[in-house]
Amino acid sequence: MTAPPTAAPPAADEAGATAQAKKQKGAAKRRPSLSRRGELLTGYTFMTPWIIGSLVFTVGPMLWSLYLSFTDYHLVLGGDFIGFENYRAMFEDPMFARAVKVTLLYVVLAVPLKLLASLAVAMLLTQKRRGIGFYRAAFYMPSLIAMSVGMALVWKALFAADGPQDQFMSLFGWEGGGFIGNPDVSILMLVLLSVWTFGAPMVIFMAGLLQVPGELYEAAEVDGAGKWHRFVHITIPMLSPVIFFNVLMETVHAFQMFGPAFIIGGTAGGPAWSTLFYTVRIYALAFVDLRMGYASAWAWMLVLAVGVVTLIMFRAAKNLVYYAGEDNR
Amino acid sequence: MIRHPHRLRRRSLLTGASAAAVLAAAAACGDDGPAGTADDPIEISFEWWGDETRADLTNQVIDLFQQKNEGIKVKANFADFPTYWEGMAGRMASRDLPDVFQMDYSRLRQFGGAGMLLPLEGVVKTDDFREGFLDTAKLDGQLIAVPAAGNTLGLIYRSDWFEQHGIATPAPGYTWEQYGADIAALTPALGEGKWGGGDWAGQYHFMELWLRQQGGSFYTEDGKALNFTKEQLAEWWATTADLYAAGNVPPVETTIEWTEDGLVQDALASEIGWDNFMPGFSPTVAENGGTLALAAPPSLDPGNLGLYLKPSMQLVISGTTEQPEAAAKFIDFFLGDPEAIAILGTNRGIPATNTGLENVELDEYAQAVLDYEASVSEYLTTPPPAPPAATGAIEVKFGEIYQQVQYAAMTTTEAADLFFTEAETLLASEQ
Incomplete structure (x- = not known):
């Protein structure tokens, strides 16, 4: 029998781990036997390099930056403890509002578009056709290179004045020039870059789609349901845990958008602060303005915001996500 | 979950790993000793x-x-x-x-x-x-x-284009108004994609020059505060407003994509800049069939060009x-x-x-640079004290905020207000 759609998506990620943990809650509570403890020891020993690495390079710096966020630490001159002053100052900082606006706009545009694109392509690629493997690889390709410096530079060239985008759109009466120099639309360039790299959610959607039991469709067809009805009443509900996972991951990623924005817009988020992403501003505060304390406070505000957004999503998911086989839902 | 871990070699693996760690640590302790020979530089x-x-x-x-x-x-x-x-x-x-x-x-x-x-x-x-x-x-x-x-500011210009279009050679005492008028005359004459000069208002160094020409300075002597008013800044940023609005200097949509200087790209006829950039630009300009020359930058006061070495x-x-x-x-x-x-x-x-x-x-x-520096040596005045540590950031901010003016997202007054807020925060952050 095909695995039920409750199985965690194949990508080894936090949400996947949570689902796994949930399933094993009962089992884990039992006291491990002696040989099991030996296994544990071996397991942890093999994990030591990773644990040390994450303590030194992730947890340590994070705690340090949490401390810094309560100081007026200047990258060169040092600083003193100032309590919540940084967090207060943020709300009077005109750049804070701008950075938040740009980032939210990006999240709102990029996440749904990217998910729609990846779902659409995933549905095409789960059909049984000859050579489908080639297409799957081909559509995944952009995701491998897109967040690279080279791709950002290519993107920059595509959207330059008189570049391909400008020339193409001019055919239809566009007079806004290249996206790069036009603050009204420059963010679309980054949205498109993100949409184009739909490979990761696409693969996850494909895995989800392949796990929807075929008999449901057959039964629906027998009852006379059309393509659209089958999609809305079978595919979407059965896929909802995977959709939820993808929405969550993509949203969290979108909030952290940095690389391409930094390469295309620079530390100033050019043109005219239209690509001044929250993370780009953090970078500029820390390494151009040298205000490490304040930059840390910004960073922790982002952690907080992403945390709250995630929490809201989990709450919303309770009613929206259907886990087959879990009747208490 | 791993159901069948390979347990046989666990012990030997661990021993090997710890031995390797000890060896690595020992190697790291090696001292360079007295250095500085060909074998041990x-x-x-x-x-x-x-x-x-x-x-x-x-x-x-x-x-x-x-x-x-x-x-x-x-x-x-x-x-x-x-x-x-x-x-x-x-x-x-x-x-x-x-x-x-x-x-x-x-x-x-x-x-x-x-x-x-x-x-x-x-x-x-x-x-x-x-x-x-x-x-x-x-x-x-x-x-x-x-x-x-060392270097000093100057006006780098295309002497061939100036001559061809009947613009008088700039000489010390050349006023900002005259420079603006010359740009306005040159741009239409040069045709599509070329401009008589660049927009100078977004450069902190040029405002410093302008302030020095009025006997002022960018920072106070102790380097802890700005030494000009918001009104002065708004006035400075407005100095190119007419040229910009008339399209006589290149628009920001164009310059934002420039990865090379406008002079090198055969797009600008003149630009205020550091004199030592001129030899770098000249060979390319010569390939384009042009000639670069150096003159004193425009001034408010013929007796005070605001220059320093x-x-x-x-x-x-x-x-x-x-x-x-x-x-x-x-x-x-x-x-x-x-x-x-x-x-x-x-x-x-x-x-x-x-x-x-x-x-x-x-x-x-x-x-030519050496000759230029000799020609303005009588105008070189005492340099300002080393600017405050936040200058690098302030310089960036100056250009960023002026870009808002260029995109007409802010008036010069709003932009000046914002610049003061930002600059004062930066100056305060290091005290």
Whole structure:
């Protein structure tokens, strides 16, 4: 029998781990036997390099930056403890509002578009056709290179004045020039870059789609349901845990958008602060303005915001996500 | 979940791993001992900002230095200007600066004030510098940098286009109004995709020039505050408003994509800039069939051009270097060795040492810079004290906020307000 759609998506990620943990809650509570403890020891020993690495390079710096966020630490001159002053100052900082606006706009545009694109392509690629493997690889390709410096530079060239985008759109009466120099639309360039790299959610959607039991469709067809009805009443509900996972991951990623924005817009988020992403501003505060304390406070505000957004999503998911086989839902 | 872990070799694996760790730790403890021989050279690092041309020349000089000083190895690295300083800021915080690195006057206080630079009096040779060149190498009376070259502001212009379109040669005392009028006359005459001059209002250095022409300065003497009013800033930013609105200077949509200077791209007929940029631009302009010339920048007061001799690039030694002698030796070589100077030429500007000046081969363009500096020498006034540490950030902010004016997202008054808020926050952050 095909695995039920409750199985965690194949990508080894936090949400996947949570689902796994949930399933094993009962089992884990039992006291491990002696040989099991030996296994544990071996397991942890093999994990030591990773644990040390994450303590030194992730947890340590994070705690340090949490401390810094309560100081007026200047990258060169040092600083003193100032309590919540940084967090207060943020709300009077005109750049804070701008950075938040740009980032939210990006999240709102990029996440749904990217998910729609990846779902659409995933549905095409789960059909049984000859050579489908080639297409799957081909559509995944952009995701491998897109967040690279080279791709950002290519993107920059595509959207330059008189570049391909400008020339193409001019055919239809566009007079806004290249996206790069036009603050009204420059963010679309980054949205498109993100949409184009739909490979990761696409693969996850494909895995989800392949796990929807075929008999449901057959039964629906027998009852006379059309393509659209089958999609809305079978595919979407059965896929909802995977959709939820993808929405969550993509949203969290979108909030952290940095690389391409930094390469295309620079530390100033050019043109005219239209690509001044929250993370780009953090970078500029820390390494151009040298205000490490304040930059840390910004960073922790982002952690907080992403945390709250995630929490809201989990709450919303309770009613929206259907886990087959879990009747208490 | 792993159901069948391979347990057989667990013990031997662990033993092997710990043995390897011990070995690695032991190897790391090895000491270099007394260094500085050909077999066991000491290593110094040297970093600068610039492009590949400069890298080629610099690497040749480093090779030469290593040939002549067998016990010293120089590890070199470079980046473009903004990247360079972003990197240096982080490395300054982690006390990981290169032994020798290139310094800019705008960052001298940021690094020197934090005690990051080695005092150079008695460490490097100081007896051969041209007059006035060491004035801007001191911080609170202490020598912490030596200049590789000096420069001053000027008007770099296409003499062929000026002549062809009947624009009089700019001479000292040339007013801002006249310059604006000349640009307005040139742009339509030059045709599509070319402009008579660039928008000068977004450059902090040019506003400083304008303030100095009024007897003012950008920062107060103690470097803790801005020394002008919001109204003055709004007025400055409005100086190009008419030219901009009429399309007589290139629009920001165009310049934002420029990766090369407008003069080099055959798109600008003139631009205020550092005089030592002219020799760099000239060969390309000549290929385009043009000729560049230098003149005094426009002024408000024919008797006061606001100019001063600024070190275009300085060399400094990190305060935490373990090899101060080798570092000093390298600097002395870089600035004073005739062969090194012959290789470096005027890439970093006209050499700051007398030996340098005697040994450098001046092409016609470099000679033009030298002639220009001689022609305005009577106008050179006392340089401002080394600007506050936040200058680098303030300079960036100045351009960023002016861009808002160019995009018509803010009026000059709103932009000036915002600039003051931002600059004052930055200045306060270092006190």
